[in-house]
Amino acid sequence: MRAKSAHHAQTLAVAAAALTLAACGGNDSAVTAPTTTPIDPARAPADLRWENYQGVPLPIGAHDGPAKLSGTASGYSHTPQGAALAAINHSTRISLAPDNAWAQMASISLMPGPGKDAWVMARVQISITAPAAPATAPRIAGYKVVNYTPASTDLVIYSTYPDNSITATAETVTWSSEDWRLVLPNPAAKVQTIQSIPAIPANVVKLDSPK
Numbered sequence: 001m002r003a004k005s006a007h008h009a010q011t012l013a014v015a016a017a018a019l020t021l022a023a024c025g026g027n028d029s030a031v032t033a034p035t036t037t038p039i040d041p042a043r044a045p046a047d048l049r050w051e052n053y054q055g056v057p058l059p060i061g062a063h064d065g066p067a068k069l070s071g072t073a074s075g076y077s078h079t080p081q082g083a084a085l086a087a088i089n090h091s092t093r094i095s096l097a098p099d100n101a102w103a104q105m106a107s108i109s110l111m112p113g114p115g116k117d118a119w120v121m122a123r124v125q126i127s128i129t130a131p132a133a134p135a136t137a138p139r140i141a142g143y144k145v146v147n148y149t150p151a152s153t154d155l156v157i158y159s160t161y162p163d164n165s166i167t168a169t170a171e172t173v174t175w176s177s178e179d180w181r182l183v184l185p186n187p188a189a190k191v192q193t194i195q196s197i198p199a200i201p202a203n204v205v206k207l208d209s210p211k
Contacts, residue, residue: 041080041145044205054096055131056138057210061085071101072108076180083153084143084205086180087171091157092140094119094182098128108181111174115184135162139211142204151175152183158200169194 047062051069058073060066064082066089067075073089076082090109097105102123110116131137138159147154157169170193173180185191200206 039080039148041148042203042205043081044207045081045085048207050210053093054098055134056092056096057140058089058092059085059140059207059209072105074108074179078150078175080145080148080153083148083173083175083180084145084155087153087155087173087182088140088143088157090173090180090182091169091171092138096128096132098130102128111176111181111183113183114186114188118187119184137162138167139209140207141166141200141209142206144201144204146170153180156204158197158204160200166197166200167194168197 045059045061045064048059049062050057051060052058060069061077061081063077064079064085065076066073066085073093076086094102094105094109106116106120106123110119138161141158141160143155143157145153145155152172152174154170154172157171159167159169161167170191172183172185174183175181185193
């Protein structure tokens with residue numbers, strides 16, 4: 001009778017151990033299940049700081065880039081937020097880059113194509129040696145992602161000026177070589193990318209640029 005009771009107790013112990021292992025396995029599966037942040041083009045980049053480049057404050061994201069700032073700005077997250085910060089930084093920096101920096105900046109920031117070729121031809125004919133004048137320097141007010149895919153992003157960047165004027169500039173960036181690069185429009189297409197607007201739309205991602 002004692003042996004039978006001992007055998008019964010041992011059987012219960014084995015069953016309990018099996019149940020415990022099964023439960024632990026289930027918990028491990030729940031803990032290690034991968035989680036991803038939903039893609040939300042309307043979400044503002046987190047933890048921004050602003051860095052002055054040639055007289056214009058530009059947004060730098062702690063998570064979305066640019067991660068590398070050494071003459072050029074590169075290293076953006078593969079997200080709508082990274083694409084927006086790339087478009088803002090690339091477009092502003094190449095327009096203000098001084099004579100000793102624009103060539104390297106163009107090679108890293110711009111996608112090859114007729115748009116880049118035309119820009120280079122125009123850039124060699126002018127000289128920039130000083131920062132933007134305070135009376136004309138823009139401030140980045142926000143942006144709106146028009147179309148996002150992991151391969152390419154179209155967006156509009158909104159800027160304000162000291163004379164209270166506002167511009168909306170259409171930009172496109174493409175994911176290439178593990179980073180976002182700016183695509184300049186083909187001049188033959190005669191596309192108007194910049195237009196003056198009376199007010200910034202309410203549904204943009206607003207960026208609080210320092211004055």
